[in-house]
Amino acid sequence: MEFKELLGTKMTSGHTAEEVLAIAMKMQQSMALYESGIQEITTKLEILQREAQCKHIHNPIETIKSRVKSIFSIIEKLNRKGYEISMDSVVKNLNDVAGVRVICPYIDDIYVVAERIRRQDDLKVLVEKDYIKNPKPNGYRSYHMVVEVPVFLSDRKQPVRVEIQLRTIAMDFWASLEHQIRYKMEDFVPASIADNLHHCADTISQMDKEMQEIYKEVRALSSEEE
Numbered sequence: 001m002e003f004k005e006l007l008g009t010k011m012t013s014g015h016t017a018e019e020v021l022a023i024a025m026k027m028q029q030s031m032a033l034y035e036s037g038i039q040e041i042t043t044k045l046e047i048l049q050r051e052a053q054c055k056h057i058h059n060p061i062e063t064i065k066s067r068v069k070s071i072f073s074i075i076e077k078l079n080r081k082g083y084e085i086s087m088d089s090v091v092k093n094l095n096d097v098a099g100v101r102v103i104c105p106y107i108d109d110i111y112v113v114a115e116r117i118r119r120q121d122d123l124k125v126l127v128e129k130d131y132i133k134n135p136k137p138n139g140y141r142s143y144h145m146v147v148e149v150p151v152f153l154s155d156r157k158q159p160v161r162v163e164i165q166l167r168t169i170a171m172d173f174w175a176s177l178e179h180q181i182r183y184k185m186e187d188f189v190p191a192s193i194a195d196n197l198h199h200c201a202d203t204i205s206q207m208d209k210e211m212q213e214i215y216k217e218v219r220a221l222s223s224e225e226e
Helices: 017-028 031-055 071-080 087-093 107-118 169-184 191-225
Strands: 063-068 098-104 124-130 143-152 157-168
Touching: 017 071, 017 087, 031 063, 031 098, 031 107, 031 143, 031 157, 071 087, 098 107, 098 169, 107 124, 107 143, 107 157, 107 191, 157 169, 169 191
Parallel strands: 098 157
Antiparallel strands: 063 098, 124 143, 143 157
16 A cells, blocks of 8 residues: 555544654654564574575475565554554554565475474464464465564664464465455455355365375385385
8 A cells, every 4th residue: 555545545543644644754764673573583484494405304495485564554454443553553553564474385394384483482472373274264274473573673672573474385376366366356356256266275275285195105105215
């Protein structure tokens, strides 16, 4: 969302568009904190990747992606949920300003990475949601964690919340396209399309399970040969 889109949005807080712009400019200065939180998490995940490569063992992480929400997306969400529009409100109420997405080859890898994240003694896991075992009504599957990571500044240690999404390659493919479709249709998706998307999600889930079984068979055969 851009500022021009907010101009026509009624602010539940009563702020004018000009006031919102002034608040947004102040917020922008604090976004570096969330970038630092992402850097802390991605560094930990990259270390896990390198460890697997050095030990010549299966690497449970295919790709790592990250993003910080745009200022106006943050303001839109605060406004939509009826929260105060301020940086203090962002810190208190939003868990997804900083996001890291971890793409894994297989379903089992997701749970391996989640466990390794839990073992990091300088991280505090605040929330875990398993949308793989309990998919969302639209068929969405992923494993979500919200963690709090310490960021060391020149004058203090600041805890920062980062949302981590763990998905297989197939789950990420579906979620990315589903998001594009909903965005193009402004979140109003006809029932026929929604049904087809759900069917695709189920098909992809079954494929993930079958690929996992194939991988296990290959590993078992490799072990026998050794």
